[in-house]
Amino acid sequence: MKAETGLRLGIDLGGSKIELIAFDATGHERLRQRIATPRNDYLATLEVIRGLVAHCERELGASGSVGIGTPGSLSRATGGLRNSNSVCLNGQMIVQDLEAMLGRPVRIANDANCFALSEATDGAAAGAEVVFGVILGTGVGAGIVVRGHALNGPNGIAGEWGHNPLPWPQPEELPGPQCYCGKAGCIETFVSGPGLANDHRLSTGTALTADAIVAGAANGDTACQSTLARYEDRLARALAHVINVLDPDVIVLGGGLSNLDRLYENVPRLWSRYVFSDRVDTRFVRNAHGDSSGVRGAAWLWDEPNT
Numbered sequence: 001m002k003a004e005t006g007l008r009l010g011i012d013l014g015g016s017k018i019e020l021i022a023f024d025a026t027g028h029e030r031l032r033q034r035i036a037t038p039r040n041d042y043l044a045t046l047e048v049i050r051g052l053v054a055h056c057e058r059e060l061g062a063s064g065s066v067g068i069g070t071p072g073s074l075s076r077a078t079g080g081l082r083n084s085n086s087v088c089l090n091g092q093m094i095v096q097d098l099e100a101m102l103g104r105p106v107r108i109a110n111d112a113n114c115f116a117l118s119e120a121t122d123g124a125a126a127g128a129e130v131v132f133g134v135i136l137g138t139g140v141g142a143g144i145v146v147r148g149h150a151l152n153g154p155n156g157i158a159g160e161w162g163h164n165p166l167p168w169p170q171p172e173e174l175p176g177p178q179c180y181c182g183k184a185g186c187i188e189t190f191v192s193g194p195g196l197a198n199d200h201r202l203s204t205g206t207a208l209t210a211d212a213i214v215a216g217a218a219n220g221d222t223a224c225q226s227t228l229a230r231y232e233d234r235l236a237r238a239l240a241h242v243i244n245v246l247d248p249d250v251i252v253l254g255g256g257l258s259n260l261d262r263l264y265e266n267v268p269r270l271w272s273r274y275v276f277s278d279r280v281d282t283r284f285v286r287n288a289h290g291d292s293s294g295v296r297g298a299a300w301l302w303d304e305p306n307t
């Protein structure tokens with residue numbers, strides 16, 4: 001077996017699956033493996049990660065650095081994970097436990113930060129100085145990468161823009177849908193997939209999924225087209241707020257709604273009305289790595305391999 005040096009291992013720890021990817025020192029993918037996440041069982045989850053790392057390193061004949069991407073973030077107060085939708089992980093000292101189990105330092109980051117890092121490293125935003133990566137899916141997440149490094153911030157929430165209120169609200173958008181975070185009218189309640197579906201139902205009385213609304217609009221359904229037009233204007237406002245604060249070179253979209261082609265033309269046309277500048281040169285692009293961005297970005301949490 002060929003001896004490897006300088007592996008980077010990335011692990012995407014999600015609610016339904018745990019995926020590992022291994023890159024060699026030249027950035028080439030060498031191995032990928034995916035296992036279902038044990039249901040609501042923290043210790044079993046750690047065991048799966050240990051098994052994935054051991055199998056990978058046995059196969060490739062070398063050890064590597066380990067980065068983990070997962071929903072939520074580490075609490076600066078306790079060191080434990082918080083805000084994960086895999087609730088058995090919340091409050092757990094997952095970094096310390098994995099470091100003890102794997103015998104090496106482990107880095108962990110929010111999955112949206114990993115998405116942004118992946119796209120900024122060798123994806124749709126490669127080479128850009130400041131990248132805002134947005135996941136528009138079941139929820140809304142975002143991460144900021146500056147010169148190849150994901151920002152965390154003293155509160156560990158850099159990029160968490162989905163729970164800001166929708167900016168420049170119209171009267172009919174107030175107070176806005178109730179959000180699970182306890183507030184109403186959060187950006188997430190408008191621009192997530194369920195938010196899109198909810199808006200269509202409130203407007204038409206018809207319950208359709210986000211995918212069905214997109215398909216309906218493509219087939220000429222005027223109600224679905226109106227829903228998407230409202231969606232685009234809201235997304236443009238939400239992103240104009242980001243441009244006014246951060247002025248990123250590139251905004252890259254991920255998640256299921258990133259597959260909607262019309263966004264890339266319509267949203268930049270609309271955001272010019274809201275950005276505080278006479279012209280807007282921000283690039284607005286679809287991700288290059290699709291569902292793999294999370295696991296790839298986890299691997300890039302280590303700039304240099306530790307082997």
Ligand SMILES: [Zn+2]
Pocket residue numbers: 162163179180181182183186188
């Ligand atoms: Zn919220």
